[in-house]
Amino acid sequence: MNFEFTEEQLMIKQAAKDYAERELIQDVLERDAKAEFPTRHIKNLAELGFMGMMVDPKYDGSGMDTVSYVLAMEELSKIDSSTSVIISVNNSLVCYGLQKFGTEAQKEKYLKPLARGEHIGAFLLSEPEAGSDAMHQHTRAEDMGDHYLLNGTKNWITSGNSATTYIVMAQTYPDKGYRGINAFIVERNSPGITLGPHEDKMGMRSSDTHSVMFSDVKVPKENKIGEDGFGYKFAMKALEAGRIGIASQALGIASGAFERALAYSKERKAFGTEIANHQAIAFKLADMAVKIENARNLCLKAAWLKDHNKPFAFESAMAKLYASDIAMEVTTEAVQIHGGYGYVKEYHVERLMREAKLTQIYEGTSEVQKIVISRSLLRE
Amino acid sequence: MKILVLISNVPDTTTKIRFVDNNKAFDTSGVQWIINPWDELALTRAVELKEAGGVETITVANVGESITEPTLRKALAVGADDAIRIDTTPKDAFYVASQLAQIAKDFDVIMVGIEASDYNGSAVGGMLAELLNFNSVSAVSGMNIENGQLSLTREIDGGQQKISVKTPVVTIVQKGIAIDPRIPAMRGIMMARKKPLTVLPAVEAGEKTSYVNFELPPPKAACKMVDEDNVKELVRLLQEEAKAF
Numbered sequence: 278m279n280f281e282f283t284e285e286q287l288m289i290k291q292a293a294k295d296y297a298e299r300e301l302i303q304d305v306l307e308r309d310a311k312a313e314f315p316t317r318h319i320k321n322l323a324e325l326g327f328m329g330m331m332v333d334p335k336y337d338g339s340g341m342d343t344v345s346y347v348l349a350m351e352e353l354s355k356i357d358s359s360t361s362v363i364i365s366v367n368n369s370l371v372c373y374g375l376q377k378f379g380t381e382a383q384k385e386k387y388l389k390p391l392a393r394g395e396h397i398g399a400f401l402l403s404e405p406e407a408g409s410d411a412m413h414q415h416t417r418a419e420d421m422g423d424h425y426l427l428n429g430t431k432n433w434i435t436s437g438n439s440a441t442t443y444i445v446m447a448q449t450y451p452d453k454g455y456r457g458i459n460a461f462i463v464e465r466n467s468p469g470i471t472l473g474p475h476e477d478k479m480g481m482r483s484s485d486t487h488s489v490m491f492s493d494v495k496v497p498k499e500n501k502i503g504e505d506g507f508g509y510k511f512a513m514k515a516l517e518a519g520r521i522g523i524a525s526q527a528l529g530i531a532s533g534a535f536e537r538a539l540a541y542s543k544e545r546k547a548f549g550t551e552i553a554n555h556q557a558i559a560f561k562l563a564d565m566a567v568k569i570e571n572a573r574n575l576c577l578k579a580a581w582l583k584d585h586n587k588p589f590a591f592e593s594a595m596a597k598l599y600a601s602d603i604a605m606e607v608t609t610e611a612v613q614i615h616g617g618y619g620y621v622k623e624y625h626v627e628r629l630m631r632e633a634k635l636t637q638i639y640e641g642t643s644e645v646q647k648i649v650i651s652r653s654l655l656r657e
Numbered sequence: 658m659k660i661l662v663l664i665s666n667v668p669d670t671t672t673k674i675r676f677v678d679n680n681k682a683f684d685t686s687g688v689q690w691i692i693n694p695w696d697e698l699a700l701t702r703a704v705e706l707k708e709a710g711g712v713e714t715i716t717v718a719n720v721g722e723s724i725t726e727p728t729l730r731k732a733l734a735v736g737a738d739d740a741i742r743i744d745t746t747p748k749d750a751f752y753v754a755s756q757l758a759q760i761a762k763d764f765d766v767i768m769v770g771i772e773a774s775d776y777n778g779s780a781v782g783g784m785l786a787e788l789l790n791f792n793s794v795s796a797v798s799g800m801n802i803e804n805g806q807l808s809l810t811r812e813i814d815g816g817q818q819k820i821s822v823k824t825p826v827v828t829i830v831q832k833g834i835a836i837d838p839r840i841p842a843m844r845g846i847m848m849a850r851k852k853p854l855t856v857l858p859a860v861e862a863g864e865k866t867s868y869v870n871f872e873l874p875p876p877k878a879a880c881k882m883v884d885e886d887n888v889k890e891l892v893r894l895l896q897e898e899a900k901a902f
Contacts, residue, residue: 326843
């Protein structure tokens with residue numbers, strides 16, 4: 278057992294913290310209000326190495342471990358989860374999936390610019406009628422001999438418009454059920470792709486979420502990932518890793534709200550003393566701190582297992598379930614501690630509360646995490 | 658052109674200050690150490706100049722025990738090429754300057770922050786220049802290299818002074834030398850361990866000062882609120898309690 282971080286891990290945590298506190302904070306409220314994509318920040322964070330953090334340096338990544346990733350995601354998400362979700366999808370769904378299952382040629386052509394952050398990746402699994410029920414993909418990828426022909430609609434796609442590289446799950450052999458699903462790399466500017474309007478979301482408003490429509494989109498054969506019918510398994514493997522990213526994001530949302538509530542409770546006076554001196558508030562702070570510490574330990578354990586090439590699906594599902602649930606609880610309490618001020622945008626905690634809600638929904642709802650966890654328990 | 662940036666290892670600026678040993682020493686337990694903010698800006702400018710092509714190498718150096726190495730490695734991650742640590746406990750400014758004099762003579766430009774955020778001595782730069790018999794320029798808020806020629810901007814009373822100086826020179830830099838300290842990129846962080854960090858023994862040098870004791874400033878007095886209609890009371894408080902006039 279070793280709870281100490283390495284010097285490099287601490288430097289990355291500090292780099293993320295410095296960037297968030299110096300840069301992201303400046304326009305986070307404005308971007309939230311206007312639903313504006315953080316173009317400048319993604320470029321800067323790419324230069325610092327955050328877009329392909331865990332990708333092998335031979336594919337132009339930073340070669341960091343997953344523990345560093347958890348630390349970075351927490352720090353960025355304390356301030357701005359719209360930016361951190363773009364980073365999370367790029368790193369732990371798209372880059373991770375391509376590095377683990379892509380061919381050399383695919384890595385050369387698609388992974389490298391994604392890892393450098395010159396391209397942004399999107400992961401297209403959800404459909405209007407298949408979110409949690411990912412086995413039943415309606416999007417078709419018909420084998421036309423020398424290419425595939427893609428038809429269908431994908432929903433809730435993070436970076437739907439800003440991404441240059443899509444990873445799309447689609448059904449090739451409907452009679453084979455989920456074993457007939459394939460995963461493809463699709464270029465955003467392929468003819469036949471149209472986007473739905475920018476979704477007007479409750480939170481994470483600065484990330485661009487769209488539905489994506491495919492109408493007779495030609496995909497080269499060499500853009501299929503893995504063996505025929507590997508698509509569903511590919512998506513599930515990528516999501517296992519993705520959960521660590523979203524769990525750490527939820528953790529960051531919780532700890533960001535907690536830090537603000539703690540500071541506020543030491544300044545704000547009521548009944549002649551700082552409100553932190555009232556047990557009603559002090560006990561809330563204690564409860565919040567315990568939850569955050571538990572969530573952090575779950576995230577780091579899942580990351581540690583992944584870094585040591587051990588199975589981590591069970592732990593990443595627990596981390597995601599727990600961290601997103603406590604993010605909702607902690608941010609709600611942070612608003613409560615702030616009182617009326619907490620309900621005002623200037624104090625950030627209401628935004629963090631809106632952001633927390635999404636962590637219980639995307640990349641597998643809390644209910645789906647419980648399915649993953651319970652099935653894993655019952656299998657043994 | 659070879660640049661040496663001197664790096665002071667100081668407590669994080671949000672550290673709660675406590676003293677031990679009968680108030681003769683700073684309590685270092687639980688302290689997070691950082692690069693002195695002025696030195697960090699100096700290093701940032703050095704890296705910018707190197708990226709622009711006017712600088713051959715950047716070396717960073719400090720006087721301190723092994724506990725200061727993470728701070729030096731951070732400087733390597735930011736973009737210095739190599740680091741030197743002189744292995745001893747820094748005692749006072751003259752002692753530190755004497756240690757640095759043994760390595761600094763090989764450089765064209767020595768950059769040192771105008772003060773360190775721990776003891777705020779502001780003395781090492783000037784002493785080092787004197788020991789080396791180098792020129793020194795203080796209050797430097799801008800540095801450029803054009804065709805191998807060093808030009809500096811100094812902050813002076815009521816304005817700025819642009820000067821061109823001959824190397825070798827000790828530049829004592831302040832705010833403005835760089836806009837924000839450089840955040841290390843992950844590539845830099847990974848490369849930091851592979852860059853050379855040389856540890857040198859200390860040389861004999863006398864201490865010129867010793868600490869008698871430290872005192873914390875008195876805690877801020879509570880704020881008294883005076884009713885807006887009660888100007889008389891406000892004047893009385895200002896005169897009798899605050900002794901403002």
